[in-house]
Amino acid sequence: MSLYQRLLLIINPVLRHSPAVSHAASLAKACGASLHITALIPSFKWLSLLEEGDRILARERYLQDHRDWLESQAESVRGRGIEVTTQVAWAEDLKQDIIDHVTDMQPDLLIKEIDHASRLKRAFFTPLDWHLLRHCSAPVYLMGNTGLNLPGRVVAAVEVSDVESAGDELNEQIIKQACNLAMQCNAELHLLYACDISADFLADMDGLTLADLTKALRRDLEKSFLRLADQFGVPADRRHFIDGHPVKVLCEFADEHNVDVIVMGRVQSKGLNKLLGSTTEHILYQAPCCVLAV
Structure with missing residues (x-):
């Protein structure tokens, strides 16, 4: 039996041409594992400029658009005989939100694309992927090229x-x-x-x-x-x-x-x-x- 029975893939839904979903699905298929895909969206500051009613509507429409897209991706993956679940949510604190998802789900493997932070940025801020390497309780599979x-x-x-x-x-x-x-x-x-x-x-x-x-x-x-x-x-x-x-x-x-x-x-x-x-x-x-x- 594989060490990997539950895989968690974290994606940025804006990057719709990324191979992340297909690659994670291939790993899940090979391991006989289930795959949960969470799309986390950083909150948009400009939404705060809208009236409350318009802001709520804009947020919901944006989320629904990504839900529809992710569900279509999931259906394609299910066609390969893989158990897939999805979630789309706003991320107020991306670093902590990912850690919280891992804590709640307890996956055997966290999968995510590498965020290529510049040297200047790394000099002043801890990159997201470094944070996950230091604090994530599950093995971390970071996808490069x-x-x-x-x-x-x-x-x-x-x-x-x-x-x-x-x-x-x-x-x-x-x-x-x-x-x-x-x-x-x-x-x-x-x-x-x-x-x-x-x-x-x-x-x-x-x-x-x-x-x-x-x-x-x-x-x-x-x-x-x-x-x-x-x-x-x-x-x-x-x-x-x-x-x-x-x-x-x-x-x-x-x-x-x-x-x-x-x-x-x-x-x-x-x-x-x-x-x-x-x-x-x-x-x-x-x-x-x-x-x-x-």
């Missing part, structure tokens, strides 16, 4: 350590989610670790040079990575231990190998990292694919 088809290649991006037990639980969750998604979609599963050994964390010790320490640490990390790959039976040609910064490595790998989904872990950011964003958060704006954060 994707078509209507199911994923064909899934990458589990793990974080290994030279200490055997460090990060094991999160790695297991990442690989479990990636395996499940790949299995349901009949996709290839790859395991990847970006080895970024920074000189900031190394120093001469007991007569060893920095180069010696770097090689030793890299060797220990690679052993941990191979041990993890062996544990989950990942074939040798689908194991990727690559030197470099994680964001750069993952983006280049995704581009070169036509990756459809990167599965990553979510770590609660603190201090400066909360302002700058985590690796997973920055991947959203650079990787040419979807991101599943667990």
Whole structure:
């Protein structure tokens, strides 16, 4: 049985040519899951300029137009044998409204298109998708440049350590989610670790040079990575231990190998990292694919 039995798709109904509904429906079909589509509409400030009666009528007409459109989309999806329900509502606080929907519905997966926030905006405000990565209780599937088809290649991006037990639980969750998604979609599963050994964390010790320490640490990390790959039976040609910064490595790998989904872990950011964003958060704006954060 798939991990995903109840899927929640959040959409912006203004973007009617988006592939979000079709892509989510394909995932639901592959997993044998039900799909609930919620269209959240930010309130229009100009409505407050209207008289109360006109304002109520305008709001209702606008909602009804989107309800009719979404229901037509749902009927098309139901024709594929998928259980679909819909909802259209105003959003006074989009970040909190999405979290509330997840809390109420308890889906196995939240699906949403990536909002590409500029660097300037990210410097002053926490982007919506970053907020969801930090506070959503369900795994978050954020759609990037994707078509209507199911994923064909899934990458589990793990974080290994030279200490055997460090990060094991999160790695297991990442690989479990990636395996499940790949299995349901009949996709290839790859395991990847970006080895970024920074000189900031190394120093001469007991007569060893920095180069010696770097090689030793890299060797220990690679052993941990191979041990993890062996544990989950990942074939040798689908194991990727690559030197470099994680964001750069993952983006280049995704581009070169036509990756459809990167599965990553979510770590609660603190201090400066909360302002700058985590690796997973920055991947959203650079990787040419979807991101599943667990």
